[in-house]
Amino acid sequence: MANFDWHAERSDLSGIALLDRAPESAGIDLKAVRRYRQARVRSEMAKRNIGAVILSDPINIRYATGTRNMQVFSMRNAPARYLLITADRSILFEFTGCMHLADGFETVDEVRPAKTASFVAAGPDIAGRERAWAQEMGDLITGLVGKEATVGMERMNAGTSISLQNQGFRIVDAQEPVEMARAIKSAEEMKCVNASLRATEIGVGKLREALRPGLTETELWSVLHKSIIEQNGDYCETRLLNAGERTNPWFQETANNIIGENELVALDTDVVGCHGYYSDFSRTFHSGPGKPSETQKTLYKVALEQVYHNMDILRAGMTFREYADRAWDIPEKYYANRYYLSAHGCGMTGEYPYLYHHGDFPDAGYDGIIEPGMTLCVESYIGEDGGAEGVKLEQQVLVTQSGIELLSRFPFEDALLDGFGV
Numbered sequence: 183m184a185n186f187d188w189h190a191e192r193s194d195l196s197g198i199a200l201l202d203r204a205p206e207s208a209g210i211d212l213k214a215v216r217r218y219r220q221a222r223v224r225s226e227m228a229k230r231n232i233g234a235v236i237l238s239d240p241i242n243i244r245y246a247t248g249t250r251n252m253q254v255f256s257m258r259n260a261p262a263r264y265l266l267i268t269a270d271r272s273i274l275f276e277f278t279g280c281m282h283l284a285d286g287f288e289t290v291d292e293v294r295p296a297k298t299a300s301f302v303a304a305g306p307d308i309a310g311r312e313r314a315w316a317q318e319m320g321d322l323i324t325g326l327v328g329k330e331a332t333v334g335m336e337r338m339n340a341g342t343s344i345s346l347q348n349q350g351f352r353i354v355d356a357q358e359p360v361e362m363a364r365a366i367k368s369a370e371e372m373k374c375v376n377a378s379l380r381a382t383e384i385g386v387g388k389l390r391e392a393l394r395p396g397l398t399e400t401e402l403w404s405v406l407h408k409s410i411i412e413q414n415g416d417y418c419e420t421r422l423l424n425a426g427e428r429t430n431p432w433f434q435e436t437a438n439n440i441i442g443e444n445e446l447v448a449l450d451t452d453v454v455g456c457h458g459y460y461s462d463f464s465r466t467f468h469s470g471p472g473k474p475s476e477t478q479k480t481l482y483k484v485a486l487e488q489v490y491h492n493m494d495i496l497r498a499g500m501t502f503r504e505y506a507d508r509a510w511d512i513p514e515k516y517y518a519n520r521y522y523l524s525a526h527g528c529g530m531t532g533e534y535p536y537l538y539h540h541g542d543f544p545d546a547g548y549d550g551i552i553e554p555g556m557t558l559c560v561e562s563y564i565g566e567d568g569g570a571e572g573v574k575l576e577q578q579v580l581v582t583q584s585g586i587e588l589l590s591r592f593p594f595e596d597a598l599l600d601g602f603g604v
Contacts, residue, residue: 206381206414206456210373215457216248216289218368224269226359233331234323235356237265238338241530242360244458247272247289251280253416253454260337263296266319268326299342309341316345323351334359361534365527366555372580375529375557376589378415378455379463379578383592385409386451386465395443395469399423399436406451415455419531422450422574425469430565430572431519445469446478448574458530462559463590464576466598474598481564481573482598484516488562489575492524496579496586498554502535505552506543517541519572521563528559528578556581557589 223246227235237243240256243265256262256277263280266273274284275296284290297315298304304311319342323331334356335343347353367375385406392405403423410418421436426445428434441447446466453461466482468474474482491510509524525537537558538547552558557580565572578590 206377210377210457211370212248212374212457213288214370215368215374216287218371219245219363220247220267220272220289222363222366223267223360226363227267227334228269230354230359231332232334232354232356232359233327234266234268235334235359236319236338237267237336237356237360238263239336241458242336242356242364243274245360245364245530247274247284248287249274249284249290250416250458251277251283253458259298259300259302261296261300261315261339261342262298264338266322268323271326273322299339308339312339312341313345315342316349320346320349320351336360364529365534366553367529367557367580368555372557374457375459375580378453378457378459379461379589379591381413381415381455382410382451382453382461382463383590384413385453386449386592389449390465390467393441393447393467393469395441395445395471397441398438399425399428399441400438402441402447403436403449406449406453410453410455413456415453416458417454418452419454419460420450420452422448422452424448427570429466429574430569432521432563432565432572432574441469443469444472444474446474446481446571446573448572450574450576454531460528460531461578461590462528462532462576463578463592464561464574465592465594466573466575467595468597474600478571478573479598479600481571482575482595483600484513485562485564485573485575486594486599488512488564489560489577492560493577493579493586493588496525496552496558496560496581498552498581498583500552502537502547502550502552503543505537506540506547509537509540512539512541515566516564518567519563519565519569521561521574523561525558525560528557532559552581554581554583 238261240253244250263277264275273292274290275294281293284293299312299315301308330350332352336356388409389405423436424434425441425447429448448466450464455461488510495508524539527533559578562575580587
C-alpha cells in the first residue's frame, strides 16, 4: 500500500485552499478581489483621517479580508469575532477554537483569540469584560497608530465604545467608510457577483418548476434554499415568498399557507450566495392551471413599466435627487402600497446607496452621485391598498460609464406579459 501523507491532504482540504478550488471560483482571481476590497476600506479611512477601524459585522469582515466564520451566529452574537484594520495592519480576532480559519489569507497579518464582550459570555460581569476588552484594544491601537487616534467602530456594545473613548480615543461610526468602500465594484469582483447570480437563477428555476397548487409557501421556498446551499451559497437573508392574498401587502413572511389555483406567487430572492455576494432580484409567477386574469396581467404590466422606466434613466453622474425627480410616477391607486425604495445598492448584501421615490425624498432621501461600478437593484411592488393580490419585480444592474449592464437574467412570465413588449 502506497504511503499516504494525511497531514498534506488535510491541509489541502482546509480553509482557503478548498474555498479557492471550488467550482464557482473558476476564472476568478480571488486574491485580487480581496486585495482590492481591503485597499478600498483603507482608502476611505484615509479620506476621513480615521487611524483604525474595528469591524464586527461579519459581512464587513468578509469584505475587508475574505474570511468567513458562522456568519449568522456572528451577526447576533457580536462581538464574537472582530477585525482591527489600520493603514498597514490587519489583525483578526477570531472566535474560540477557530483561529485556523484565517490560514493562508494574505489580507490578515495576524490572528488573535477574540475576547467576547457580551452578557451571554460574561454574565453579571459584563461591565468588567467590556473594560478589559477596551483596555486590550486601546493598548494595541496606541502601539499601532498612537494615542488619541480617531477610531471607527460598528455594532459593538455601548460599554466597549464608552470604555475606549474614556482612554482618549475619538470614536466615530465605521459605517460610512465601509459602505462607501463597498459601493464600487472591481471588474474581478463583478465575476463573483455574476457567479452568485447564475447559481441563484438555477435555484429560482427549480422553484419555478416545482410550483403547483397544493404546495405550501414554505415547501416551495425550501426548493430555492436547498439549491443555494448545495451550490456553496450561504443563506437566504429573508423569507419573502407569498401566494394569493398574502402577496398584498408585501413583506409577509413565508408561511404554511397553501398555494391555491390560479394565484400569483411573488418571490424576492435576497440570497447571500457563493463568495458571499448578494443575488437580489424579484419575480412573480402564476400558479395555474388556468390562465392569469386580466387584473393579474395588469398588475404585472404596471410593475414592469416601473422597473424598465427606472432602469432606462439610470446614468453614471446622475445625482440621487435627479434620479428621484425623473423616476416613474407611481399611480395614485398603487401609491399607498409602494415599495419603500425605488432602487438600492447591492454587493455582499443590500447596501449604499438607497434611492428613494420622489414623494419620499424630502423626508427620507439624501443626495449623492451614481457612479460607475455601483451595482443597483431596481424595485417595484404594485398592489392596490386593500386589493386581492400584488406583483413584486426587481432587476439587478451594473452602472457603467456608458449606461447600465443587466445582471439578473431570469426570464419574466410569458403568460403574465401577454403581449407587453420587453
